Amino acid sequence: MLPRSFRVSERVIEFAGTVTLDLVPSDGGPPITFRPGQFAMIYIHGVGEVPISIAGDAGAPGSLVHTVRAVGAVTNAIVRLRPGDEVGIRGPYGSAWPLTRAIDHDVVVIAGGLGLAPVRPAIYHLLGHRDAYGFVSVAYGSRTPADLLYRGELHDWKARFDTNIQITVDHAMAGWRGDVGVVTPLIDRLSFDPCFTIAIVCGPEIMMRIVARDLMARGVAAGDIYVSLERNMKCAIGFCGHCQFGSSFICKDGPVVPYASVAERLGMEEL
Amino acid sequence: MKLGRWRERSPLFAEMDDQSFAFLESIAQETAVRENEIIFRVNTPADRFYLVIEGKISLRIAGPSRPPITIQTLGEGCLLGLSWRLPPYRWQWTAQALTDSKLAAFDARTVLEACKHNPRLDAALWRVVARESATRLQNARLQLLDLYGQE
């Protein structure tokens, strides 16, 4: 599948090395519609192509929003883009967060670091359809206060009385009035009935493993905990085998999968 | 001080027998601390421990030639203070209130004396301190691991 042409319409620096870009179609075609949890392939001419989660509101798909951290050649080139620059886009691809299955359930969203980007569309959906769900809670952990994504929005979400938003950082100097510590102790502060809860978890694999362990200790079934996996990708449509993860392909069968289906492969026994 | 509602909610009391709980309840002193107030300072005698009833407390330490860093915050239902249970009975961190807070304070000497005559209280408190220490050690290791960083 050939990439479509998109133009950077807005660029926000979240913190050093990480930006959020708004991309709009520049080929005269329609905006891309997607389901929360899906990703797109971003192609930089002459550099390469990488999978990046869609971090915008699926209910308002005018532009495609991505939050990108510079780790290598392609992501560095993406982070350097300026408004007006062109990129190629393929997608959307992959599975989505189980927001329909979660209707009438309590929903717990737990994100670590850059993992807030892939769950942001799910949070938009939950807040936009608040009556369809039971208790909705979000727990977000990052390294330091300076590493928090989407500060303005976090602030607005925290001000809502119908949603429990808990934020913690690993390290903080005097002046930070919020919580300090890893994300897992926050689980004790969230309200949910473990028998009727869907958990949406995204962050580095090690973080997802310990969060899943603690959610299961609270009684949430492994099949009700959904995680988003990252693997190197090339085709993103199940042809090349680059993203193979045991018997499945992350690009097609994932990135969002029930924890039960990957627990062993994520090295659960090492815990 | 009435601590009934913390019976189920705080790890401090979760598995405690009725008699031991009633004893701790009978000696608990309600203590109000203002935002920014220091509750105890590092390397001073650890002569008490607390249950956080309301508010948020930070545990801090000052590194060489840099401002103090907060290593953990404790909220409602948390046990504040482990050093009273083990030699050298001195605080390892400084505890400061981040918000106006309410605490239940327990005098360590009274509790340790009672433990001599009440093995169930003694065992229950050892269990709490051991479990809390293990959890905090595990969390500190995860912090070292840079949980949210790049894998």
Ligand SMILES: Cc1cc2nc3c(=O)[nH]c(=O)nc-3n(C[C@H](O)[C@H](O)[C@H](O)COP(=O)(O)OP(=O)(O)OC[C@H]3O[C@@H](n4cnc5c(N)ncnc54)[C@H](O)[C@@H]3O)c2cc1C
């Ligand atoms: C489904 C999916 C969704 C993703 N969503 C996002 C997103 O929303 N935002 C985002 O910034 N990234 C996201 N990624 C990760 C992103 O695709 C990679 O960071 C990117 O492919 C790296 O390509 P590169 O050419 O810049 O680096 P490379 O040159 O391929 O790698 C450079 C170095 O960085 C390391 N590296 C590669 N990927 C990562 C990583 N994810 N984390 C840490 N180190 C890495 C490599 O091991 C290598 O050492 C996602 C990946 C997948 C599979």
Ligand code: FES
């Ligand atoms: S990226 Fe080619 S099979 Fe998944």
